[in-house]
Amino acid sequence: MSKKYTEDNYKEWEDLYNEGKNYVEIGASFNADxxxxxxxxxxxxxxxRNPVRFTEEDFLMWERLYQDGRSFDAVGKEYEVSGGYVRKILKKRGVEARSKSSFSEEDFNRWVALYNEGVSIKDSALEYKSDFRTIKKKIEPHVKIRVNGAKISKEEKEEWIDLYQYGFSINEIGKLYDISRQVVTIFLNSNDVDTSRGINMTADLIREWEEKHLGGWSIHKIAVTYGCDSSTVKSYFDKNNIEYTLREAIVPDPPTEEELKRWEQMYSERVSADKIAEIEGVDRKRIRYFLNKMGVELRTSNEAKLSKPHLLNAEPSYIQKQVIIGSxxxxxxxxxxxxxxIGHSEKQVEWLEQKRDWLGELVYDNGIKRSVKNGYKIGSIKYTLNTVPNQFIKKLRAESYLSTGGRDISSLIPHVDALALAVLFGDDGHYMNRGRGSGGISTYGFSEEQNALLAEHLHTKLNIDCKVSRHKKVFEDKGKKFYYGIYIRSSGMQVMRELIAPYLPNSMKYKIGLNR
Incomplete structure (x- = not known):
């Protein structure tokens, strides 16, 4: 029996089966065949359970599944009987078995191409509604069939974990070891390595990926930014007939001894793997992989070049938390x-300096960085600052960033006090110089419901009289679209001015109607 499962697992399987679960459902829960x-x-x-207890309704379902393209084995597996038993029943009912030659030469070529890309025969069988043996028989003369996972040594399998953690995709690992990515995935999952990298796909998100790629982003950068695997991005590009450019696959052939010594020396001198990769003209994954093989203790990505690693798990102060939430x-x-x-224009450098002072030690060593924009508003000056990695910030990101690319700020709103409001208003607020002076916050990136939650919080906790405002914008290609923000009535503006004025530097007080 497999060493992967324990007697406790077997007992659970027995209990589930006796409760009425079938083998397929139990297998899905335990990642087992x-x-x-x-x-x-x-x-x-x-x-x-006795297979002869199937009803007429079950047999009709078998017919429909088979006619929809499932194989006898696939139907049998779902109902916990052999494929031969399903074939026998359907034959008696006059269902004609599919001819194995129903696929075209183009299909055969596609199977070979998919297999060479790391797709398993099983996955191709599911996609083409065929059976495993048909596809294997057709591609065997043209490809080298990958070895079974059981024939890979334990040491080699454990190396998969290192490769995956240092940036190699499951697909790349499969190619390196000449094995299917499914075998790699099962092994990683059985060793508590999270390989989900899942993402809720929408047409808008795929379009956004396409725009990013056309703008120069690599497949790898898109995958890292959106929290998925490179193969996921390529898969959706293929499905939507989107052309893309791939860099040559990375095969970790050992570097020379001289190269290894040079890399180790630079890394010991606090040069990052990214910088070494840039100097040497290779991928950072290659640098990190071979440094690790040499026994070099690698700095984690969360340590940001080992700048203040002691702050990774540190609890930020109240002021730091408020600035983070407001930002x-x-x-x-x-x-x-x-x-x-955080990024601001040249006019708001004093505002950025104020945030830097509030964030204190959390700010990365290089402080505020000046750069020239290459995208929107080409040539304009931008100033940015980064903090070092911190688990509090990472937790807020996990709670408020959606995999679809949107935002959900409902978990942030209850923690907004005067300082967080000052940061938000200094960033996105504006003063309306009419009547007694009202104001607004351009929270257009959030939904109407989330803006309503924010307005309610400002009203009940900070006594600011405000409401949700709606703004219409007309696009030539998309028609009209509505955005939502916060409108602050003049009475609310007076309350808010008293609350946040002490936090705003002189250069930002125009936002609340002062120093205009």
């Missing part, structure tokens, strides 16, 4: 490593 579960339960003396609602953003990134 249903046929293996059946074998274990038979060895344990568990009486299997995430305003002009700041958090990356997957748990860093807060």
């Amino acid at each position: 249903p046929s293996y579960i059946r074998k274990v339960l038979i060895q344990k003396g568990v009486a299997t 995430l609602l305003g002009d700041g953003c958090a990356d997957t490593r748990g860093r807060l990134i």
Whole structure:
């Protein structure tokens, strides 16, 4: 029996089976092959359910599944009987078996191409509604069939974990070891390595990926930014007939001894793997992989070049938390490593300096950085600052960033006090110089419901009289679209001015109608 599962697992399988679950459902819960579960339960003396108890309704469902393209084996596996039994029943009912030659030469070529890309025969069989043996027989003369996972040594399999953690995709690992990515995935999952990297796909998100790629982003950068695997991005590009450019696959052939010594020396001198990769003209994954093989203790991505690693798990102060929350609602953003990134124009450098002072030690060593924009508003000057990675920031990002690319700020709103509001208003607020002076917050990136939650919080907790405002914008290609923000009545503006004025530097007080 497999060493991967314990006697406790076997007992759970037995209980689930006796409760009415089938082998397929149990297998899905434990990431185990249903046929293996059946074998274990038979060895344990568990009486299997009698297949002759199927109803007419079941047989009709078998017909429909088979006519929809499922194989006899696939139908049998779902109903816990052999494919031969399904074939026998359907033959008696006059269902004609499909001819194995129903696929075209183009299909055969596609199977070969998919297999060479790391797609398993099983996945191709599911996609083409065929059976495993048909596809294997057709591609065997043209490809080298990958070895079974059982023939890979334990040491090699453990190396998969290192490769995956240092940036190699499951697809790349499969190619390196000449094995299917499914075998790699099962092994990683069985060793508690999270390989989900899932993402809720929408047409808008795929279009956004396409625009990013056309703008120069690599497949790898898109995958890292959106929290998925490179193969996921390529898969959706293929499905939507989107052309893309791939860099040559990375095969970790050993570098020379001289190269290794040079890399180790630079890394010991605090040069990052990214910088070494840039100097050497190779991929950072290659640098990190071979440094690790040499026994070099690698700095994690969360340590941001080992700048203040002691702050990674440190609890931020109240002021730091308020600035982080206000920035995430305003002009700041958090990356997957748990860093807060804030950018402002040249006119708001004093405002950025104020945030730097509030954030204190959390700010990365290089402080405020000046750069020239290459995208929107080409040539304009931008100033940015980054914090070092911190688990509090990473937690807020996980709670407020959606995999679809949107935001959900409902978990941030209850923590907004006067300082967080000052940061938000300094970023996105504006004063309306009419009547007694009202104001607004351009929280257009959030939904109407989230703006309503924010308005309610400002009213009940901070006594600011405000409401949700709606704004219409007309696009030539998309028609009209509505955006939502916060409108602050003049009475609310007076209350808010008293609350946040002490936090705003002189250069920003025009936002609340002062120093105009």
